Amino acid sequence: MAGATYTPIASTTIGTAITTVSFSSISGTFTDLVLVYSTKSQGGYDYQNSSITFNGDTGTNYSYTQLYGDGSSAASNRQSSQNNILVGVDIGTTQAGKFSVNILNIMNYSNTTTYKTLMTRKNATPSLVSTAVGLWRSTAAITSMTISRDDSNGFSVGSTFALYGIAAA
């Protein structure tokens, strides 16, 4: 038995609005990564998306399939050969005081034999609940990740990002 795991790696709380947050120099000592982020966008809407890229790769090497409900109906869609994966949502200023909850699991991130699969749960109460599976078509170990707002509005002050590592026995 390998013992206790689920280890905090790094975290940040936004003090000045910015449009990207990066985690770099991620060691390969864990099996899975979990990113938990709770965010608000400075945009004047209910919510918009945020995305992720790995290792600075901005090529069309990403894809995802998602399932979501908006309070009245459910739907599923897919985007292929994208420049990123829409892994989260950020609640806008029309929903005062509310922050989103996004929980992202990046599976077997440091192996160098498989493409990388992630699963995310993203929630923007009261407008959206969603889950998605995403693919980065690379066998490289993930050593960095960048989470970006999907428009020009920044992550608001108080948005939080926390990265954890889980090590298998």
Add this chain to the structure above:
Amino acid sequence: MILPGVIASVGGVASSYESIATTTLTTSTASVTFSSIPATFTHLQVRAISRYNGSGTNEGGALITFNADSATSYNYHLLYGTGSATGAQGNANTSYMWSPDTPFGGVTASVFGAGIIDILDYANTNKYKTIRALTGYDANGSGLIALASGAWRNTNAVNSITFTPPSSASFVQYSSFALYGVKA
């Protein structure tokens, strides 16, 4: 503590979440079993990546059984999205539960499905056992995302877990299953 299921999710006190055992396949294998699971935790979580052999270009959930019980003592439900449609199904009196969703060998090479499966109160001898899972795969043009739940209508403590591919498939090399325990 870390909340199961969402489990997968919320970071917590590191000492409440422990690695128990891991199986990473070095060759194609017909099934994966965790046995002699200690009853010292409150919940279990399995985190897996998996792929089947064969030529199919679709996917299928692995069959989960507990304590080698192959009777029709299980049931499971799914809510899923295919990328173009949503669906739900319920299956009663089955001989297995369903997860992780896994692509067959005809799907784009190097694509593996993923699953996070929470087994709640697994050692409690007064309850039937309930699981829930987040699972899916994406292959840049095909894929599936699913929320699954299941029940084993048995009050025994869970002391072994077996994952078996559907039909006559096997899990391929690099498929990996990791078992964790969560303490209250």
